[in-house]
Amino acid sequence: EDQVTQSPEALRLQEGESSSLNCSYTVSGLRGLFWYRQDPGKGPEFLFTLYSAGEEKEKERLKATLTKKESFLHITAPKPEDSATYLCAVQAGGTYKYIFGTGTRLKVLA
Amino acid sequence: KAGVTKTPRYLIKTRGQQVTLSCSPISGHRSVSWYQQTPGQGLQFLFEYFSETQRNKGNFPGRFSGRQFSNSRSEMNVSTLELGDSALYLCASSLALAGVYEQYFGPGTRLTVT
Numbered sequence: 001e002d003q004v005t006q007s008p009e010a011l012r013l014q015e016g017e018s019s020s021l022n023c024s025y026t027v028s029g030l031r032g033l034f035w036y037r038q039d040p041g042k043g044p045e046f047l048f049t050l051y052s053a054g055e056e057k058e059k060e061r062l063k064a065t066l067t068k069k070e071s072f073l074h075i076t077a078p079k080p081e082d083s084a085t086y087l088c089a090v091q092a093g094g095t096y097k098y099i100f101g102t103g104t105r106l107k108v109l110a
Numbered sequence: 111k112a113g114v115t116k117t118p119r120y121l122i123k124t125r126g127q128q129v130t131l132s133c134s135p136i137s138g139h140r141s142v143s144w145y146q147q148t149p150g151q152g153l154q155f156l157f158e159y160f161s162e163t164q165r166n167k168g169n170f171p172g173r174f175s176g177r178q179f180s181n182s183r184s185e186m187n188v189s190t191l192e193l194g195d196s197a198l199y200l201c202a203s204s205l206a207l208a209g210v211y212e213q214y215f216g217p218g219t220r221l222t223v224t
Contacts, residue, residue, distance in 0.1 A: 098143065
C-alpha cells in the first residue's frame with residue numbers, strides 16, 4: 001500500500017539552530033515527491049518537486065533531498081518566520097494519485 | 111494574485127443541509143483535486159478530476175461528489191451534512207503534463223456544520 005510517514009510530528013528550534021525533517025515513503029512507481037509549507041488556516045504552499053534519487057533542490061534556507069526510500073527537508077539557520085507545518089506528498093506512477101503525510105509542525109523561537 | 115480560487119472562504123451550514131463549493135484552477139491547469147483537512151486526520155484526499163473525468167477517488171461516502179466542467183472549473187457537493195463534515199476543504203490544481211505534476215492549492219473553505 002502506498003504510504004507517506006513524516007517525522008517528527010512537531011519540532012521546536014531556536015533561531016539559527018539547523019535541523020532536518022524526514023519523509024519516508026513507499027509507493028509503486030514514484031512519479032514525484034513534493035514538499036509544501038502550510039500556515040494555519042491557509043492552503044499549502046508549494047516548495048519543491050523531486051523526481052529521482054540523488055536529486056536536490058534549494059530555496060533560501062531550505063534544501064530538499066531524495067533517496068529511494070525517503071526525503072529530507074534541511075532547514076539551515078531558521079528564522080521565526082519559518083514556523084509552519086511542512087507537508088510531504090508523493091504521486092504514484094500508475095494511478096497519478098497523491099498521498100500526503102501528516103506533516104511536521106515546526107516552531108522557531110526568537 | 112492569479113491562482114486557484116475558491117468560493118466562499120467561510121461557510122456555516124446546519125446538519126442535514128447540502129453545500130456546493132467551487133474551484134477555479136490556475137489558467138491552463140487540467141487537473142483539479144479536492145481535499146478535506148481536519149486537525150486529527152490531516153489532509154484527506156477526496157477525488158481528482160482530469161479533463162472532466164474523475165481519475166481518482168478517496169475513501170469518502172457517496173454524500174461527497176464532484177464534477178469538472180469543460181473550462182476545468184470544478185465543483186464539490188456534500189449532501190446531508192453531518193457534524194463530522196466540519197473541516198477545511200481545499201482544492202488544488204495541476205498542469206498534469208509530462209514532467210509537471212506539482213499541485214497548487216487555493217486558500218480553502220472553512221465549513222462549519224452546526
